[in-house]
Amino acid sequence: MRITIVGYGPGGVAAATAAKTFDSSAEIVIITEETLPAHKKPGATMALEHPETRELEIRDWSYESLKKGGIEVKSGMKVVGGDLDKKSLEIVSADGKSSTHQYDRLIIATGGVPSVPEMPGIDLPGVYTIQSMAETSVIGKALDTADTTVIVGAGFSGLETAERLHKMGKEVHLIIRSRLMRKQLEEAMSEDLLSRIPRGIKLHLGSAPTSVVGSKHVTAIEVGGKTIDTSIVLLMTGVRPNASLAEQFGIKVGTLGGITINNMTETSKDGVYAVGDCVEMIDSLTGKPRLMPIGSTAARAGRQAGVAAVGREKVYEDTSVMLQYDRIFDTDIVCIGHSSTSAKDVGLETEVQYLEDPNEAMKVALVTDKEGRLIGGQVLSARMGARVGYEILNRVEAGSTLKERPMLQGRHEQILSLLERTFGPMK
Ligand SMILES: Cc1cc2nc3c(=O)[nH]c(=O)nc-3n(C[C@H](O)[C@H](O)[C@H](O)COP(=O)(O)OP(=O)(O)OC[C@H]3O[C@@H](n4cnc5c(N)ncnc54)[C@H](O)[C@@H]3O)c2cc1C
Numbered sequence: 001m002r003i004t005i006v007g008y009g010p011g012g013v014a015a016a017t018a019a020k021t022f023d024s025s026a027e028i029v030i031i032t033e034e035t036l037p038a039h040k041k042p043g044a045t046m047a048l049e050h051p052e053t054r055e056l057e058i059r060d061w062s063y064e065s066l067k068k069g070g071i072e073v074k075s076g077m078k079v080v081g082g083d084l085d086k087k088s089l090e091i092v093s094a095d096g097k098s099s100t101h102q103y104d105r106l107i108i109a110t111g112g113v114p115s116v117p118e119m120p121g122i123d124l125p126g127v128y129t130i131q132s133m134a135e136t137s138v139i140g141k142a143l144d145t146a147d148t149t150v151i152v153g154a155g156f157s158g159l160e161t162a163e164r165l166h167k168m169g170k171e172v173h174l175i176i177r178s179r180l181m182r183k184q185l186e187e188a189m190s191e192d193l194l195s196r197i198p199r200g201i202k203l204h205l206g207s208a209p210t211s212v213v214g215s216k217h218v219t220a221i222e223v224g225g226k227t228i229d230t231s232i233v234l235l236m237t238g239v240r241p242n243a244s245l246a247e248q249f250g251i252k253v254g255t256l257g258g259i260t261i262n263n264m265t266e267t268s269k270d271g272v273y274a275v276g277d278c279v280e281m282i283d284s285l286t287g288k289p290r291l292m293p294i295g296s297t298a299a300r301a302g303r304q305a306g307v308a309a310v311g312r313e314k315v316y317e318d319t320s321v322m323l324q325y326d327r328i329f330d331t332d333i334v335c336i337g338h339s340s341t342s343a344k345d346v347g348l349e350t351e352v353q354y355l356e357d358p359n360e361a362m363k364v365a366l367v368t369d370k371e372g373r374l375i376g377g378q379v380l381s382a383r384m385g386a387r388v389g390y391e392i393l394n395r396v397e398a399g400s401t402l403k404e405r406p407m408l409q410g411r412h413e414q415i416l417s418l419l420e421r422t423f424g425p426m427k
Contacts, residue, residue, distance in 0.1 A: 001026045003309050004089065004101065006079050006245065007109030008032035011276025011298035013061050015107045016071045018306025026310055028071045031101070033078040035094060037062050039133045041295060042326065045164040047133060051140030056133065084249050084269055105271050105309040108246055108259065109302065112239030112277030112293050121212030127233045130157065139234070147171055148230045150221050152209055154180045158236035159328045162201055172201045173228050177208040183342055184324065184335040186352050186365045189378050196329045239293050241278045254280040254289050263315050265305040273309055275301035281320045285375060288346040296323045321397060325386060332385025337376030337396040340367055350375070355407060360384060364407070372401040
């Protein structure tokens with residue numbers, strides 16, 4: 001059985017390793033247009049400060065490590081077309097040579113492409129997106145001669161980048177169209193996170209940029225009637241599915257722009273699977289399509305694709321639970337499952353409860369559905385955020401209500417209830 005995977009990110013590599021684990025005789029080939037060995041994207045902002053760093057490489061996913069595990073990586077090779085009826089792909093190498101490649105099962109894991117807002121000047125040199133390590137290193141070198149930087153977008157990557165540039169001593173302007181991490185956080189959580197941003201970072205709230213200024217290179221950006229002088233603009237405005245290859249093959253693409261898959265990651269074409277940022281995942285509560293462009297989802301779905309491609313029928317139930325963690329501004333930020341915003345997108349009514357523990361500078365949002373089941377949660381905390389996040393994840397995966405399994409109380413509440421049990425009501 002020849003299994004070919006297009007894409008060398010977490011989706012592609014997880015698919016390859018799962019397929020090899022479940023069928024050791026399978027011939028597995030990963031094709032990628034990238035020329036660098038696999039690297040971590042979480043934390044990729046390190047390459048802004050140290051463009052030549054090798055710290056971000058993922059050793060277990062190097063060409064040599066994968067080869068030892070029986071997986072071949074063909075790097076610097078772009079899949080430009082093919083004939084799915086003949087199970088054949090057309091490939092062009094970095095030096096322009098064309099070849100064909102035969103497979104029995106195909107897994108598409110082509111990732112996402114940055115969403116770039118339309119405005120005058122957006123194509124000027126000095127305007128960047130960060131999607132690959134190579135791009136990050138180029139920006140890192142350009143930063144040598146730039147003191148002022150502008151970041152557009154306040155999701156995980158935008159905030160992580162703002163923190164890094166601020167620590168590097170740059171003047172950082174952060175443009176926030178609506179509020180921080182609007183899709184992942186409740187409004188009260190966004191407000192809380194806002195208060196944790198260091199004062200030195202200049203916030204521009206409530207406006208989107210209207211134009212990038214410059215003739216040969218960026219010199220400024222206009223936002224909310226103000227002009228900010230800068231030679232570097234970083235667009236951290238999210239990704240959209242890279243489904244163009246699948247479309248070219250006649251594979252069905254959904255209304256959100258991602259490849260349509262079922263719960264075994266099968267596409268509309270026999271023997272072709274798809275995973276990662278290029279697909280529309282299926283929301284486990286409603287069965288509706290949902291974009292989930294994060295590495296942990298790509299890896300979980302990749303495992304499912306690898307297993308399915310070698311003919312196993314197992315369906316993993318945890319593939320579409322959203323799970324994000326980062327530590328930015330000395331704060332653990334954990335987002336699990338649905339926020340009320342993402343739930344609304346799939347037609348779910350929700351209620352949100354908040355817990356606070358001032359001792360840990362912790363604020364927790366718990367999102368429940370109409371039946372009181374916990375369907376998501378968010379944690380902001382000076383420390384131990386991951387532990388609380390894990391408690392939430394457990395309950396979300398089990399479909400528990402908070403009545404059945406209450407969340408741990410904050411420490412001051414625990415002490416209060418202990419005192420009240422001993423001395424009677426205290427307030
Ligand atoms: C700066 C940054 C920080 C991030 N931080 C986090 C984080 O903290 N936590 C988290 O969960 N996620 C994070 N993400 C998101 C995460 O990296 C992505 O969700 C994940 O990489 C998606 O994996 P994937 O396998 O779908 O595709 P990708 O990792 O995007 O890989 C796509 C692959 O497809 C290949 N490819 C595409 N088209 C072709 C073609 N025609 N021919 C050959 N090869 C092709 C590319 O070369 C590449 O190897 C971050 C992303 C960025 C950019």
